[in-house]
Amino acid sequence: MNDNREPEMLTARDLAQVGRGTPAGEWFRRYWMVAARSDDLRDIPMRVRVLGEDLVLFRDGAGRLGLLGLHCPHRGTSLEYGDVGPSGLRCPYHGWLFDISGACLEQPAEPPGSVFHEKVRHLSYPVRELGGLIFAYLGPPDHEPPLPQYAPLAEPGGQRRIEAARHYDYNWYNFIENGADPAHFSTLHLSDPDDGTWRSWFFNARDVPPFDAVETDYGMKVVSRKPAAEKGLSYVDEKSYALPSVMQIGDTEFTHFKEPREALARGSSNAHWMFVTPDDDDHFTLYTVDHYTGPDPDFMTRLAPSRRPVATAEKPEHDHRPLSPYRGSVRLEDIMTQSTQGNVACRQERLAASDKGIILQRRLILNAVDRVRQGLRPQGVPSPEEGARLVRMDSFTGIRAYPPKPDGETDVRSD
Ligand code: FES
Ligand SMILES: [Fe+2]
Numbered sequence: 001m002n003d004n005r006e007p008e009m010l011t012a013r014d015l016a017q018v019g020r021g022t023p024a025g026e027w028f029r030r031y032w033m034v035a036a037r038s039d040d041l042r043d044i045p046m047r048v049r050v051l052g053e054d055l056v057l058f059r060d061g062a063g064r065l066g067l068l069g070l071h072c073p074h075r076g077t078s079l080e081y082g083d084v085g086p087s088g089l090r091c092p093y094h095g096w097l098f099d100i101s102g103a104c105l106e107q108p109a110e111p112p113g114s115v116f117h118e119k120v121r122h123l124s125y126p127v128r129e130l131g132g133l134i135f136a137y138l139g140p141p142d143h144e145p146p147l148p149q150y151a152p153l154a155e156p157g158g159q160r161r162i163e164a165a166r167h168y169d170y171n172w173y174n175f176i177e178n179g180a181d182p183a184h185f186s187t188l189h190l191s192d193p194d195d196g197t198w199r200s201w202f203f204n205a206r207d208v209p210p211f212d213a214v215e216t217d218y219g220m221k222v223v224s225r226k227p228a229a230e231k232g233l234s235y236v237d238e239k240s241y242a243l244p245s246v247m248q249i250g251d252t253e254f255t256h257f258k259e260p261r262e263a264l265a266r267g268s269s270n271a272h273w274m275f276v277t278p279d280d281d282d283h284f285t286l287y288t289v290d291h292y293t294g295p296d297p298d299f300m301t302r303l304a305p306s307r308r309p310v311a312t313a314e315k316p317e318h319d320h321r322p323l324s325p326y327r328g329s330v331r332l333e334d335i336m337t338q339s340t341q342g343n344v345a346c347r348q349e350r351l352a353a354s355d356k357g358i359i360l361q362r363r364l365i366l367n368a369v370d371r372v373r374q375g376l377r378p379q380g381v382p383s384p385e386e387g388a389r390l391v392r393m394d395s396f397t398g399i400r401a402y403p404p405k406p407d408g409e410t411d412v413r414s415d
Contacts, residue, residue, distance in 0.1 A: 010366045010373075015173045016345035018278040019052040027369040029139035030381050031244045032147050034275040034287045035067065035127070036134045037162055045089060047080040049279040051138055057127070061086030066100030067136050069123035073104075098122050130154060132162045133275065133287055145381045146388040150246070152271045152291035154390060159292045161300045163307075165285050171345075172245060172276050172284035174338040179239050179247040179274075180357035182211045182222045188333050198254050198261045202226060202235060209237070212403075213357040218242040218380065218393055219364060222357040225402045234402040235264060240393035241361060243368055243380030245276040250395030252290070253299075255330070256306035267398030269294025270303075281343075307331070 010023055018025045028051055035048050036057055045058040047070060054070035056079045066089065072079055077093040084090075088099035090106075096117070097106040102124030104117040126137045126144060131153025137144050152160065168175065178184065185203035193200050202209060202224070211224040219242045225234040240248040249255075252272040254264055275287040292299045312328025319325075323339070326332040341347060351359060368378035382389055 010369055012173075012362050012366070013345040014369065015362075015365060016171050016343050017281055018172070019281070023369050023373055024365075025051060026139075027365075027372045027378060028244055028278065029137075030143060030145070030372055030378055031139075032128065032135040032137050032145070033244075033277045034133050034285075035136040035277065037165055037287060038129055038132045038134055039162070040165065041065075041134065043084065045080050045082055045084060047078070049283070050136060051278055052280040053138065055123075055125070055136075056080050056082070056089070057134065057136075058082075058084050058089050060084065060088050060100055064100050065127040065129065065134065066098075067125045067127045068098055068100075068102060072096060073120055073122050074107075096120075098124075100124065100127075131160065131289070133289070143377075145377075146384065146386070148380075148382055148391040149388050150273065150289075151390055151392045152273050152289045155291065157293065159290075159300050161290045161303070163288045163290075165287055167279075167283065167285050168335070168339070169283050170339040171281060171343045172278040173344050174341060175276055175284060175286070175334075176241065176245050176247065177344075177358050177361060178334060178338055179241055179249070180213065180220065180222055180361040181355065182224045182237070182239060182357065183208065183354040184337070185224075188337060189330050195258075196260055197258045198264050199251075199258070201261050202237060208354075211357070213360040215360065215364070216240070216394065218391060220357070220360055221393070221395060223402070228399050230399075232401055233399050235261075235398075236400055236402050237397050238395040240395045242391065242393055243364065243378065245278070246393075247274045247276070248272060248393040248395040249274070250397035253303070254397065256303060258306075264397065265399050268396070270299070271393075271395075273393070 014023045018028055033050055035050055036046060041057055045056045048055050048057050055067050056070050057067050059065055068079060070078055072091040074094060074096050077091055079089055079091055081092050082089045087105060088097050090097045095108040096104055098104055102122040104120040107117045110116055128135050128147045130147060133153060135147055186205045186208045190200060190205060193204050209224040209226045211222050213220060213222050221238050221240040224237045228235050238250045249272045250268055253268060253270050269292055271291045273289045276284055278284045309329045309331040311325040311332050313325040315325040323336045326336040371378045
């Protein structure tokens with residue numbers, strides 16, 4: 001074996017695998033990943049699967065969070081059925097007791113005076129809580145970064161809502177790349193082009209809005225626009241992506257409330273963020289946060305029903321397609337496309353000019369994966385000097401000069 005050979009070039013196919021020892025798996029292991037919603041972790045242990053690892057999450061008697069390997073190191077029983085006590089989690093089979101660091105404190109069936117428990121150390125990972133989400137770090141301890149203070153979770157005030165965790169049975173990357181692909185909105189999510197809503201006017205297959213893919217300090221965004229009535233101004237719709245797997249959609253209230261075109265003039269007051277955690281290569285979990293800072297006291301009450309995944313299309317009797325009907329629900333429409341396109345590792349593709357957002361996103365991710373392979377810190381992981389800094393994504397939706405210029409002059413249709 002030649003130890004001097006160059007590492008192989010990474011390709012998008014490498015993004016599909018998230019297990020330990022794979023390029024993307026080691027990359028993910030440099031970030032804090034969401035493992036659960038705080039509300040879902042009650043007084044019993046909770047089984048979670050993160051990056052291909054089976055784990056158990058719990059709070060000990062002092063309220064401290066612990067994340068341990070799911071299977072007891074004695075003879076493998078699932079600690080999901082263990083008992084939470086003041087100092088840790090006790091296996092239900094023979095009573096071995098583990099604290100949140102994985103130290104084995106007790107082994108009731110061992111002879112008196114036995115110190116065998118001191119030789120047993122169970123797998124454990126650091127866990128932190130922020131704004132209603134629980135984050136876990138599965139990477140090398142000497143690379144543990146500060147937990148980024150994601151703005152919609154960390155900022156005080158406003159109305160905040162974290163939806164129930166959603167579980168999907170396809171590869172994480174299919175979901176993430178969809179956010180860098182604004183071209184699909186004008187076809188997939190167009191229900192009635194003449195319904196008078198902003199969404200149907202803006203994202204319309206008869207007049208697909210041009211867009212730019214723009215690098216940012218947190219990752220990238222796609223900026224779609226159409227000319228506004230006022231000279232020099234544009235309707236602008238942005239969607240952001242932050243490494244490793246966080247997205248922000250700027251237009252959620254206009255889309256979900258079916259607002260008319262004019263409503264966009266007031267701009268968006270809602271930050272809609274999506275945190276994607278790969279469970280393994282074939283499943284991921286989605287955690288979404290809305291943080292509204294506008295004047296409507298009933299905003300969240302109105303938002304919840306507008307997002308129900310209920311298709312409006314009829315299903316004829318002869319339609320036996322398993323994902324039909326899907327039209328009329330943005331969420332079902334996305335699931336249909338993303339779950340049927342196949343894993344990026346084995347999918348056949350013909351990328352076109354309108355895939356420029358995806359091309360930029362793949363470059364960013366592969367650069368970051370490669371940096372980890374070289375032992376470097378990837379984009380999106382704060383350095384110890386930066387500390388737990390506030391992370392914002394800028395997904396503007398509204399009317400403004402584009403590209404933004406101090407003098408207000410703008411070229412609204414550049415491609
Ligand atoms: S299997 Fe857990 S204590 Fe025996
Ligand atoms: Fe979509």
